[in-house]
Amino acid sequence: xxxxxxxxxxxxxxxxxxxxxxxxxxxxxxxxxxxxxxxxxxxxxxxxxxxxxxxxxxxxxxxxxxxxxxxxxxxxxxxxxxxxxxxxxxxxxxxxxxxxxxxxxxxxxxxxxxxxxxxxxxxxxxxxxxxxxxxxxxxxxxxxxxxxxxxxxxxxxxxxxxxxxxxxxxxxxxxxxxxxxxxxxxxxxxxxxxxxxxxxxxxxxxxxxxxxxxxxxxxxxxxxxxxxxxxxxxxxxxxxxxxxxxxxxxxxxxxxxxxxxxxxxxxxxxxxxxxxxxxxxxxxxxxxxxxxxxxxxxxxxxxxxxxxxxxxxxxxxxxxxxxxxxxxxxxxxxxxxxxxxxxxxxxxxxxxxxxxxxxxxxxxxxxxxxxxxxxxx
Numbered sequence: 001x002x003x004x005x006x007x008x009x010x011x012x013x014x015x016x017x018x019x020x021x022x023x024x025x026x027x028x029x030x031x032x033x034x035x036x037x038x039x040x041x042x043x044x045x046x047x048x049x050x051x052x053x054x055x056x057x058x059x060x061x062x063x064x065x066x067x068x069x070x071x072x073x074x075x076x077x078x079x080x081x082x083x084x085x086x087x088x089x090x091x092x093x094x095x096x097x098x099x100x101x102x103x104x105x106x107x108x109x110x111x112x113x114x115x116x117x118x119x120x121x122x123x124x125x126x127x128x129x130x131x132x133x134x135x136x137x138x139x140x141x142x143x144x145x146x147x148x149x150x151x152x153x154x155x156x157x158x159x160x161x162x163x164x165x166x167x168x169x170x171x172x173x174x175x176x177x178x179x180x181x182x183x184x185x186x187x188x189x190x191x192x193x194x195x196x197x198x199x200x201x202x203x204x205x206x207x208x209x210x211x212x213x214x215x216x217x218x219x220x221x222x223x224x225x226x227x228x229x230x231x232x233x234x235x236x237x238x239x240x241x242x243x244x245x246x247x248x249x250x251x252x253x254x255x256x257x258x259x260x261x262x263x264x265x266x267x268x269x270x271x272x273x274x275x276x277x278x279x280x281x282x283x284x285x286x287x288x289x290x291x292x293x294x295x296x297x298x299x300x301x302x303x304x305x306x307x308x309x310x311x312x313x314x315x316x317x318x319x320x321x322x323x324x325x326x327x328x329x330x331x332x333x334x335x336x337x338x339x340x341x342x343x344x345x346x347x348x349x350x351x352x353x354x355x356x357x358x359x360x361x362x363x364x365x366x367x368x369x370x371x372x373x374x375x376x377x
Contacts, residue, residue, distance in 0.1 A: 011288035015114040015277045017105070020340075023113060024201040024208030027273040031266050032194025038187030038262075045180035048086075113277055114284055135286035140279050140335070143328040147213075148294035150325035151272055153318050154220055155295075156302050158186065158261040161314060165231045170241035171249050178251060182258045189262020197270055208274045209333050216267025217322045223260035224315050226253065233310040275329065279336045 010030070018026045108114065123131075135141055163179055166172050201207045230249050232242035247253065276287045302309075309317075 007292045008285060008288045011273065011276060012114060012285055013104075014273070015284055016108040016112050018113055018277070019109060019111040020113065020278075023277055024206075024270070024274050025198045027277070028194045028197035028201065028208060028266065028270045031269050031273070032191045035187050035190035035194075035262070035266070038183045038190065042180045042183030042187065045183065046177060049176055049180060051176065113281070131283060132286045132289060135280065135283045136290055138280070140332050141287070141290055143332050144275070144279070144291075145294055146321060146324040147272055147275075147329050148291045149298045150318075150321045151268055151291075152295040152298035153302065153314075153321050154265065154268060156299050157224075157314055157318065158258075158265065161236055161306075161309075161311075162227060162231075162257070162261075164237075165227075165235035165311065166254055168235040168237075168239045169232060169249050170239070172251070172254065173239075175251050178254060181255060185255045185258040186262040186265075189259040190266045191262075193263040193266035194270070197266065206333075206337070208270050210271070210330055212267045212274075213271040213326060213329055216264040216271065217326060219260050219267065220264035221319065221322065223257045223264065224318060226257050226260070228311055228315045231311050233312055236310055236314070237307055271329070275333060275336065278340070279332055 014026055014030060015023070163182060166175075166178055166182065172178060197208055197212060204211065226247070229245040230247035230253055232240055232244055234240060234242065272291065276291055277284060280287050
C-alpha cells in the first residue's frame, strides 16, 4: 500500500514542479537519485557480509555444501549492538526523509504540467473510485498495460531472480561479496543513464519517450541473452552445478550484466513516468495509480509462479512482453503528441487573437470602412 501511495504522490509532485520542457529531465533525475539506494545497500552489505571461513573454503562448491551437517554450516550471527545500529540507521534515514518532505517547495513552477486543485474542486472518495474505474477501462490505459507489466517483469528479474541465480550457481558460490558488488554496479549504471538521458533530452525532442524505451529494451535484452547463456537454467530455484548453454559464469560477467540492467532500468522507468504525466492530463493521479496497480499485480503473479520458472522461461516472457510494450507505447505516445500539437496551435491562435484583435468591418454605401473597436472597460 505505502509504495503505491508514495509512487502516486511522487508522480503528481513531479508534474506540479515540471513544465513540458523539463518533465523528461526531471523524471530521469528523480529515478537516478532514487536508485542511489542500490549503492548504499551494496556498501552496507560489504560491511555486514561475513567473510568465508576455512570450512566453506574447503567445500569448493554448493554441492558439497548441501551435504554438510547443520552444525558445520556457517551462519551470520548478528550481535544485539549490530541490530540496534542497523535499525538506528534506518530510523535516522526515515527521520531525515520526513524532514526533507516537510521543507520541500509546495508552490508549482510556472507553466506547470499539473495545476493544483483548489479546495472547492476537490472530490470525495467515491468519485475518486469512479474516476479510477473510468481511467482503468480507457483505451489508452489498456494499451499502456503491457508497458506497466514490462516494468514489473524486468524489475523482478534484476532485483529477485538473477541475484538468486548468482547465489545458487556452484561456480559463483565462493564469491560471497558478489551480491554487494552487483547492487553497487547496478545502481551506478542506473545513475549514469539518468545523466545521459538528461543531457540528450535537451538536444533531442521527446528522447525520454519512445527512443528511451527502445534503448532500454535493447540493453535489457542484451543483458538477458548474457544471463541466458551463462546461467544454469534452474539456478532460479535450486543450488546446482549444471552446465550452461555457452559461457561459463564468472564474477566479471555478472557485474557486466548488472551494469546493463542498471542502464536499461532508468530508460524504461523514465519513459514510463513521462508518458504517465502526459497521456491523460486530466487524470494524472489515476494514471500513476493504475501504473502501480499493474506493476504490483504482475509482480505478485510472478512470485506465485516462480517455483516453476527457469531462466529460459523468464527470457521468453520478458521478450514477448517487451515487444508488446514497444508497439503499444508508440501508439499512445504518437496520439499524445498529436493532441499536444493541436493544443499548442489553438493556444497560439488564441494568444494572437487577444493581442491583435480583428477590426470590425462594415459596409457604408459603396465604401468599406473599419469601425473602431470600442473598449467598454
